Amino acid sequence: MCAVSKIWLDVTSILQWNRPAVGVIRVEAECAKYALDHLESVVEFCRFDWKAGYVKVAPSDVRQTIDRIGHVHQTLVASTDSLAAPPAVPLILRLASVVRRILNKLPRRLGESMSRFLAVRREAAEAGINGLREFRRAIRVWRSPAAQTIPLLENSTHQTESVLFSQGDVYVSLGLDWDQKDLTFVAEQKALLGFKTIFCCYDLIPVKFPHLCVGDVAAKFARYFADLAWCADEVVSISECSKRDLLILLEELGTPVPETTVIKLGSHLPTSNDANVATQTKDAAGDRFILFVSTIERRKNHETLYRAYTRLVDKGVKNLPKLVFVGMPGWGVNDFLADLRFDGRVKDLVKVLINVSDADLNWLYRNALFSVFPSLYEGWGLAVAESLAAGKFCLASNVASIPEVGGDLIEYLDPWDVQQWAERLEWYSSNPNALAQAEIRIRKEYDAPTWAETAITVFGRAQALLPS
Template identity: 40%
Template sequence: PVEAEPGAAPIAAGDTVLILGKPWDDAGLQARLDAEKATVGFRIVELVYDLVPSLVPHLHHPSLTVPYTRQMFRQAQTSDRLLAISESSRRDYEEFCRRLALPCPPIDVIRIADRLGGIAAAGRESDALPAGVDEAFMLCVGTVEVRKNHALLYAAVKLAAERGIPLPQLVIVGGHGWLVDETWNNLTRDPAVRDSIRVLSSVDDELLDRLYRLAAFTVYPSKYEGWGLPVAEALAQGRAVAASSSSSIPEIGGDLVRYFSPYSVDECLEALVELSDPVARAAAEARIRAEYVATSWDDTAAQVRASLAALDR
C-alpha cells in the first residue's frame, strides 16, 4: 500500500476530484469544492454508499438527517458522475433527485470487494474460539443499531426456545450503536438467552476471518442497506447465509442466499432452522463454492477507473 503525504494538492482545469469518503462530515467541503470548480473547471466524481439518513431517517441517528440531506442536495447539483455501491443505492439516489426536482448526474454501479485476503490470513492458523462461544454457532456481523435489526434475531431465538426448537448459539460481532438501548439490554442481560446469545465487540480482522470460517452459517437481518458487506464476506468464505430480503441485499448473492422478511420473526426463525440442518446447509455451501465469484479490491479499482475513463468519451 502507498501512504499519501498529508497536505494540500493544487487542482487544475481538466482534473478529476474523486471523493470516496464521507464529505458530509465536513460541512463546508462540498461548498468549497463547488466554488473552486466554478472558477477552475475541474470535474467531481463521488461515491454514494446509501441514502439512509435522508430516505429512511427513522433508521439512523437524527443528528445526521439534515447535514446528510444537504450534502446529497449539493452533490446532485455539482457532481459530473456518481459511483453507487449497488443498484438499490442508484435507484434511491434517482428517487431522491426526483422528489426534490434535482438534476441527477450519471450514476455507475460498482461492486465493492468482499475478500478479506492477506490481512486476515493469520486467522487461518488457528481454530481457537473466544471464551463463551460454542463449537456450533451462527454468526451475525454488524454494529448493534436499529437499522441492523438485531431485535429480530433476539425475538427469533426467544421464540425457538419457547417452542423447543434447537438452534446453534447466536454470536453477534458488533459494538453498541445508536437507538438500541432496549435491544442491547435484551441481548446482553436476559438470563433466558445467556447461553444462546454471545455479543463480541472489538473483533480484529484475524478473529473475524476465523469466525466466518468456523461458523455453521451466517445471518443478516438488516432493514435497509446500501450493500450489505457481511453477506458478501460470508459468501466469499463459502458460508451459507440467511438474510433479509430488503434493499440491496438480494443483489449480492442472488438465489444463493436464504431470504426472509426483516419484519417477520416466523420467517426469520424458519430460515435459521433450515440452515441449522447439516444436509440443507451442505447443499447451500456446495452451490456457493461452485457459483459465487468473490470480488477483490483490484476488481473494484478497475470498475472505478472505467467509470472515470468514461468522463473523457
C-alpha cells in the same frame, strides 16, 4: 509544455479513522491501497482541512495509515453488562421518558388514561417537533440567505493561496463526505479551476428512513445530496438500489442529475493465518455458532434474531448453536442490550465480539454453521457478500439491495417476521446436509468480486474524465 492531468484521491476519512476498516472506510482504504500498488504515476492523494482547504498527502503517509488501520484490533468479548450505546437520543424519546416519569407519579387510573391518550398522539408530537425545527431553520435562513443558496459558490472561507488541483484533473471522494467535507468549497474551486469530480453514493437511508438514524437527519442529508448533485460530474453508487434511490431524490429536489454508474464492492477478506486468531474469539464462538456481522443498531435488526431465539428456547428446542454478533454498539439499542443482559434465556447463547481483526473475521466466517443478515435496509450488504466469498450460506432479509448481493444462492425472509426466522434458524441448525449442499453450490457458482476490481472500476471512471 502542458502539465499532465492527475487523479486526486481524497483520503481524509481513513486518516481520521482509528478502528478496523469497515464499510465506507474499507472502500476508501482498498482504493488507496490499489493506487499505491498500481497507479503511482497517475494518482495523487489529498485530504480536506477546514481552514486550509485541500492539502497534499504523501504516499508514505497513506501506506502507513492503511497499515495502521489493518492492525488496530484487540478482540473484546463484550459482556452485555458493559455494552452501552452512544448517549445521543432523539428528542421525542427524551420527552417520552420525562412524560413516563410524570405519569408514574399520578394515581394509577389517571396515569393509565393519560398514557393511552398520549400514545395515540405520538405521531402528532413528532410532527410538531420536526415542524418547530424546520421553523427555527427557516428563521436562520431568512436572516442569512446568502449562506444557503444552491448552487453553492459564495460561502467558502478557506484559504486558497496554495491551489492543489489544476484544470483537467479529476478529484475522487469515496469517504464520509457528509461530515468531513465542504461541498461549498468544492463547487467554488471546481468553477474557478475547471477540474472534474467523482463522488460515491452508499445509500439514502437517512432520507428514506430517518427514524432508523440518530437525530433529525433527513433534512441534513437531503441537502447533502443536493449539494453533491451540483458538485459531481459523476456519482458511483454501490448498488442498483442506491442508484435508483438517488435518482428519485434528485428528481424530487430539482437538482442537476450527474452521470451515475454502479460499482461492485469487493467481498474478499485478506488471507490470514489461523495462528493469528485471538483465543477470546474462538472461546466465545465455541464449536457451533451462527454469525451476524454488523454494527449493533436499530436498522440492522438484531432484535428479530433475539426474539426468534427466545421463541425457540420457550418452545423447548435443545442444543441451539450460539448466536455471535460481531460489531460495535451503535445508537438506539440500549433497551435491546438491556434485554440481552437480563434475559436468562439467551445469556449463554448470544455473544458479542467487538474490534475483531481480519484474521478473526476470516475464522468466524469459515467456521460458522451459516451467517444471518436480517437488516431492514441496506445500500449493499457487504456481510452477505463476505459470507458467500467464504463459501457460507446466509439467511437474509428480502429488502432493498440485499437480493442483488445474494442472488439465488441464499434464502430471503421478511425482516419483521420473527416466527419465520425462528423456524428457519431451527431448520438450518438441525440440517447439516442442506447446509453442505448449499456450500457446494456457493463455492461452484459465486464469483466473488475483489477489491482490486472495485478500484479498477473507480479509477477507470476517473481516467475517462481526464482530457484525451
